[in-house]
Amino acid sequence: MITLFHNSGALLYCDENGKTINSTDVFDRVDAARKHFIAVGLGADYVNNFIR
Numbered sequence: 001m002i003t004l005f006h007n008s009g010a011l012l013y014c015d016e017n018g019k020t021i022n023s024t025d026v027f028d029r030v031d032a033a034r035k036h037f038i039a040v041g042l043g044a045d046y047v048n049n050f051i052r
Contacts, residue, residue, distance in 0.1 A: 009025075010024065010025040011024050030047060030051070034047045
């Protein structure tokens with residue numbers, strides 16, 4: 001399976017009134033991927049295969 005993530009900005013999480021309550025950006029997603037690859041035994045540097 002191949003997955004392509006194209007991020008052009010931050011994701012903003014809003015409540016029902018439109019107030020921003022959280023945000024995430026590409027750096028957060030890379031960090032989450034790095035933690036996942038460590039957890040499954042592939043190592044922290046494995047994420048670098050997917051970043052150009």
